[in-house]
Amino acid sequence: MSPFDQFRLNMTRRHFFSQGSNLLGTAALASLLGGTGLSGRTQASTAAPAMHLGSNGHVLPHFPAKIKHVIYLHMVGGPSQLDLFDHKPMMQDWYDQDLPESVRNGQRLTTMTSGQARFPIAPSMYQFEQCGQNGMWVTELLPFMRKMTDELVFIRSMHTEAINHEPAISLMQTGNQVSGKPCLGAWSSYGLGSLNNNLPTFVVMVAKPSNVEQVQAISGRLWSSGYLPGEHAATAFRASGDPILFINNPPGVPSPVRRQTLDGLKTLNEMTFDALGDAETRTRIQQYELAYRMQSSVPELTDLASESEATYNLYGPDAKKSGSFAQSVLLARRMVERGVRFVQIYHNNWDTHSNVAGRLADQCRDVDQPCYALIQDLRQRGLLDETLVIWGGEFGRTIYSQGGLSKKNYGRDHHPRCFTMWMAGGGTNAGMVYGETDDFSYNITKDPVHVRDFHATVLKLLGYDHERLTYKFQGLDQRLTGVMPAKVIPELLA
Structure with missing residues (x-):
């Protein structure tokens, strides 16, 4: 702009x-x-044509959008591709042998393993099975996902430069390792605007994992609007108590008084805006009014009493547990039904530096059936063709064990060179398995996909050229994919 x-x-x-x-x-x-x-x-x-604004101030799409909504399921901590999707049976013969230096090739390591005397190879302790017509290998820990591999697009060659959680999550969410930039959800809000005036355009939920052995700290910086106008930041829904803080009337304040108070604040803010033309003041006016409208829309959204027992059975036993991953994805489906553009759900505790045997099964149990249910539920309601579902973390895990090694248990360190993500829904090439890694799941051997390429591809589904969806800030045309090379991956698209 x-x-x-x-x-x-x-x-x-x-x-x-x-x-x-x-x-x-x-x-x-x-x-x-x-x-x-x-x-x-x-x-x-100009190298990229100027953007055109619609009557609502949002950026007109550059080409027909394939989707209207995104549900992004972020597994905080880095799921182990080796134990879930990137089957390496040859590694059974390498048990407890050191990772060859020719494979590591001087790669930067975290301080948690850089001082180890050895890097003993730890093959996956889990059984894999080839599933669907695409023959995708999936772990025994994900029996429900095994049933829908032909409905998913697997990317086994994701990679990133970030090796620690905070910069890696920031890069995955905002396209930059430095925090404070707009995230993918904020860019979607900026480009597409709202489909429902009574609910936020962009919502975030942090689901409670059943195992809390080693949760990562995550903060609102990951879903901020950055340098975009404040109206594009996410609204956080809480797991317990009031879903959104401060939208209900304080005790003793009836609705007419609340309405009169907001009218007075609106008048004062409009006076300030008329005098200064401040964009944040305009955002404040809009957000106060949205909060008032949400007093009726949010209780209806979060009241799950209308859901059938068949739906609860589909999502699994945790669907009735407040704040669980299962209930969060069920709420995400209800939000998409009501016009929310972008729903981000964080599920913590995938940082398996130790005790893979004790934790990974719990993590998979939390998400496996609900993810399957979400895809089926969206389809039967006619929403899957217009909704993109994303699943993945910020990086992968190492083939070598961190610390001690046992055939019954081990730990894995951070691994940015290759990891697996999947997508489903509108505009995706269902059944595609894209990218390959070496025998150690350590280096990519075919079709690498950088985080920036992934962002460019998602923006394409939303109807935008990643080089042309920009916002002027500090004298530069800022964009989600930054200034480094990025490309759309056409093989991932239908």
Whole structure:
């Protein structure tokens, strides 16, 4: 978006004329420059065409969108591709042998294993089975996912530069290892806008894992709007108590008084906006009104009494447990039904530095049936074709054991060089298994997919060219995929 586009979006008539000749002179100068605006560039001279804004201020899609909604299931901590999807049977013969230096090739390690005297190979203790027509290998820990491999798109060659959790999650969510940038959900809100005026465009839920042995700290920085207008930040739904803080009337304050109070605040904020033209003031006006409307829409959304026993059985026994992953994905389906654009669910405790045998089974049990149920539920309600479901973490795990090694148990360190994610739903090439890794699941041997490529591909499904969906900030046309090379992966798309 050019500076002139931003200026026009936030400008009111009263504020424009209150500034006198300086602004009028600027407008006249822009006209004399032949429409170059404040950037000093003509549209024809730019590498990427200027964006066009719709009547609601959002960016018009660059091409027809394949989806309207995204449900992003982030497994915090880094699921082990070796124990879930990247079957390496040859490693059984390498048990307790050191990882060859020719495979590691000087790769950067975390401080948790860089001081180890040995890097003993720990083959997966779990059985795998080839499933579906695509022949995808899936662990015994995911019996429900085994039933739907032909409905998923597997990417076995994801990779990243980040080796620690905070920068890796930030990169996966925002396209940058430095926190504070807009996340994928915020960019989706910025581009597409809302489908329901009574609910947020972008919602985040943090599901409770059944095993809490080693949860990672995650914060609201991951779902902030960054330098985008504040209205594009996520609204966090809580696992217990009021789903959203402070939307209900305080004790002793009836609705008419609350309405009168909000009307007064709106008048004051509009006066401030007229005087200053501040975009954050405009956001504040919108958010107060949305909060008031959510007083009726959120209770209806979160009241699961209308769901049938068949639905509860589909999602599994945890679907009635407040804050569980199963209940969170059920709520995500209800949100998509009601027009929420982007739902992000975080499920913690996948950081298996030790006790893989004791924890990984719990983690898989939490998510396996609910993920299967979500795909089937969306399909039977006619929503899957317009909804993209994403599953994955911020990186993978090492073939070698961290610390001691036992055939009954082991731990795995962070591994950014290759890991597995999957997608399902509208516009995806169902049944595709993309990318290959070496015998050690350590290096990619075919079709690498960087996090930036993944973001570019998701934006394509939403109808946007990742190079043209930009926002002017600090003198630069900022974008989700940044300035490093990024490309859409056409094989992942239908």
